[in-house]
Amino acid sequence: MWVSLSIEAEGCLLKRILVVDGGSLHAQEVARQVRKMGVYSEIVPAAAAEQALHNQPSGVLLVGMVSPRIEQVVAHMSVPVMSLDDGSVSDSVLESFLSQACGSERDWNMDSFLAAAVERIKAQVGSGRAICGLSGGVDSAVAAVLVHRAIGDQLTCIYVDHGLMRAGESEQVVATFQGRFGIPLVHVQAQERFLQKLAGVEDPEQKRKIIGIEFIRVFEEEAAKLGDAAYLVQGTVYPDVLESGMAPGTLVKSHHNVGGLPEDLGFELVEPLATLFKDEVRELGEKLGLPREIVWRHPFPGPGLGVRCLGEVTKEKLEILRKADAIVREELHRSGWYDKIWQAAVILTNMRAVGVQRGARTYDYVLGLRFVSSTDGMTAEWVRVPYELLESISGRLLEEVDGVGRVVYDISPKPPATIEWE
Numbered sequence: 544m545w546v547s548l549s550i551e552a553e554g555c556l557l558k559r560i561l562v563v564d565g566g567s568l569h570a571q572e573v574a575r576q577v578r579k580m581g582v583y584s585e586i587v588p589a590a591a592a593e594q595a596l597h598n599q600p601s602g603v604l605l606v607g608m609v610s611p612r613i614e615q616v617v618a619h620m621s622v623p624v625m626s627l628d629d630g631s632v633s634d635s636v637l638e639s640f641l642s643q644a645c646g647s648e649r650d651w652n653m654d655s656f657l658a659a660a661v662e663r664i665k666a667q668v669g670s671g672r673a674i675c676g677l678s679g680g681v682d683s684a685v686a687a688v689l690v691h692r693a694i695g696d697q698l699t700c701i702y703v704d705h706g707l708m709r710a711g712e713s714e715q716v717v718a719t720f721q722g723r724f725g726i727p728l729v730h731v732q733a734q735e736r737f738l739q740k741l742a743g744v745e746d747p748e749q750k751r752k753i754i755g756i757e758f759i760r761v762f763e764e765e766a767a768k769l770g771d772a773a774y775l776v777q778g779t780v781y782p783d784v785l786e787s788g789m790a791p792g793t794l795v796k797s798h799h800n801v802g803g804l805p806e807d808l809g810f811e812l813v814e815p816l817a818t819l820f821k822d823e824v825r826e827l828g829e830k831l832g833l834p835r836e837i838v839w840r841h842p843f844p845g846p847g848l849g850v851r852c853l854g855e856v857t858k859e860k861l862e863i864l865r866k867a868d869a870i871v872r873e874e875l876h877r878s879g880w881y882d883k884i885w886q887a888a889v890i891l892t893n894m895r896a897v898g899v900q901r902g903a904r905t906y907d908y909v910l911g912l913r914f915v916s917s918t919d920g921m922t923a924e925w926v927r928v929p930y931e932l933l934e935s936i937s938g939r940l941l942e943e944v945d946g947v948g949r950v951v952y953d954i955s956p957k958p959p960a961t962i963e964w965e
């Protein structure tokens with residue numbers, strides 16, 4: 544069933560535009576365009592629009608094809624309605640629509656969101672205690688800092704270090720949250736525990752499941768030690784909400800909850816970012832003073848390097864991969880390409896190849912580079928980086944990382960290939 548977020552919007556936001564999504568690829572773009580003009584917008588699939596239309600939006604945008612029934616309902620509404628048959632609208636047309644719908648009350652922005660979110664979190668949690676699992680990613684980081692701003696030390700963060708993070712990431716999490724923001728943080732050193740569970744396991748799906756289950760176990764154990772927390776902060780963002788309201792797709796990989804937490808842990812959820820798009824989460828993160836490296840970090844899978852170290856995960860292979868990954872990130876930053884790429888994965892394949900170094904035969908790992916552009920990870924294109932960059936990366940990898948004997952660049956689009964190799 545479709546769950547409208549308008550209840551959350553009620554009371555703190557006077558004006559709201561309803562974007563009715565008639566199966567167009569553009570609904571999210573239109574919703575963001577509205578927000579950029581200072582009005583809160585919400586998307587509802589056409590099939591579930593009738594109820595939302597009764598919630599008194601300030602205006603309605605019909606994007607793509609909607610049923611005659613919906614057209615009938617909106618025809619009787621006393622608010623401005625506009626149909627965008629091809630799914631897009633120019634800024635000037637949208638401007639005049641919003642003036643008509645909202646007059647001069649166009650004050651939705653990250654400052655007003657932040658002020659309202661702090662009040663909402665205070666009202667929800669009261670004097671209770673909350674916990675938040677940090678993953679190193681931007682969503683949980685922003686959620687944690689936002690909640691800390693609202694309830695201070697009533698929040699404790701838990702960082703489960705599964706040993707599958709990239710070089711320097713755990714140190715950065717600790718330095719940022721504990722050091723810079725002074726947020727109470729439990730840093731769980733669970734590296735050995737995960738390695739033991741993964742020993743001898745080669746199947747990708749099994750690896751994902753083991754990492755996911757173990758992550759939840761460790762988190763539960765730590766949460767239990769804290770005792771009296773009744774609230775769990777999650778970095779759920781608006782696209783997650785939209786996605787979960789849609790018909791479930793077929794399983795490609797046991798995915799997005801791996802390295803995340805299920806909803807039935809027995810806590811009341813605090814999801815302060817559930818109405819925000821990813822770029823808005825980043826804007827909020829910057830406003831809250833999070834470091835650039837966290838705010839603009841590429842997406843990283845929950846199971847971490849576990850699914851980039853193909854086949855069995857061992858300490859030795861992880862070390863090779865971690866070193867290689869750090870060099871690749873360094874080169875991407877140095878060349879200015881990091882911010883132009885959506886995600887850059889370094890893959891330690893389970894294959895070795897013959898080579899020759901300083902006159903001697905070598906038999907070392909083949910390393911894969913997967914640089915992609917994407918908007919949501921559902922589809923992806925490989926990035927046409929300059930040969931010179933590939934040359935400097937492969938030169939450094941072959942020179943500096945023992946165990947790497949060959950470097951290849953992945954030129955497969957998604958679909959049919961997925962972004963991660965496992």
Ligand code: XMP
Nearest residue numbers: 798799801842843844845846920961962963
């Ligand atoms: P695929 O490999 O399916 O990945 O094309 C699409 C995007 O999802 C990320 N990914 C994950 N994220 N937990 C996550 O939080 C996971 O288990 C997981 N698996 C893949 C992947 O990095 C890419 O951005």
